[in-house]
Amino acid sequence: MVFQLMAEEARATPGVVTSMFLLNGLPALVLFDSGSTRSFLSLALSKRFDDVAGGIYFHLEVEIDNDRPVNVSMYHRVCIFEIFSERYSIDLDPIPLCEMKVIVGMDWLSLNGAMTECEH
Numbered sequence: 001m002v003f004q005l006m007a008e009e010a011r012a013t014p015g016v017v018t019s020m021f022l023l024n025g026l027p028a029l030v031l032f033d034s035g036s037t038r039s040f041l042s043l044a045l046s047k048r049f050d051d052v053a054g055g056i057y058f059h060l061e062v063e064i065d066n067d068r069p070v071n072v073s074m075y076h077r078v079c080i081f082e083i084f085s086e087r088y089s090i091d092l093d094p095i096p097l098c099e100m101k102v103i104v105g106m107d108w109l110s111l112n113g114a115m116t117e118c119e120h
Contacts, residue, residue, distance in 0.1 A: 017031070017032040018030065018031050018032070021081065021082060021083055021102075022080075022081075022082040023041070023045070023079055023080070023081055023082075023090075023101075023102055024048075024049060024079050024080050025080070026045070026048060028041075028045060028101040028102045029101045029102070030101070030102045030103075030104055031102070031103050031104070032104045032109065032114075033103050033104065033105055034105075034106060034109060035105075036103055036104075036105030036106060037105055037106055037107060038062075038093055038105045038106075038107050039090055039091065039092050039093065039102070039103060039104050039105045039107055039108050040062075040092060040093050040094070040095050040097065040102070040103040040105070041076070041079075041092040041093070041094055041095075041097075041101060041102045041103075042094070042095075042096070042097035042101045042102070043094050043095065043096055043097070044101075045094075045101045045102070046076065046092075046094035049076050049079065059071065059073070060072040060073075060093065062093070062095055064095065064096065070095050070096060072093045072094070072095060074094070075091055075092060075093045075094070076091065076092045076093075076094065077091050078090075078091065079091070079092055081104075081108075088108075088112060090104070090108050091107070091108075
């Protein structure tokens with residue numbers, strides 16, 4: 001399930017980390033979500049990634065906050081995610097997102113040994 005937090009709600013929610021980072025050279029608002037098993041990006045941002053290699057799923061159904069299922073039939077492979085001048089590869093599933101542009105889930109966090117520190 002993907003929750004549609006607005007930026008201000010996300011900043012005020014304990015345990016949620018948000019910030020601006022570069023994704024394929026474009027500034028993007030990023031939510032690090034240890035409760036999400038996959039990583040996502042907004043459809044609007046996805047449209048700007050025409051040159052990024054994609055893959056095709058048989059069928060992936062993602063439930064968003066209002067219990068509405070969204071079918072995902074493709075994803076963006078090997079996007080470049082830049083955090084404090086370090087570059088990482090990330091695969092992203094495009095879904096309808098209100099204000100959040102990117103949700104980084106446990107697929108990327110665990111693969112990269114990342115930890116979110118919410119106290120600072």
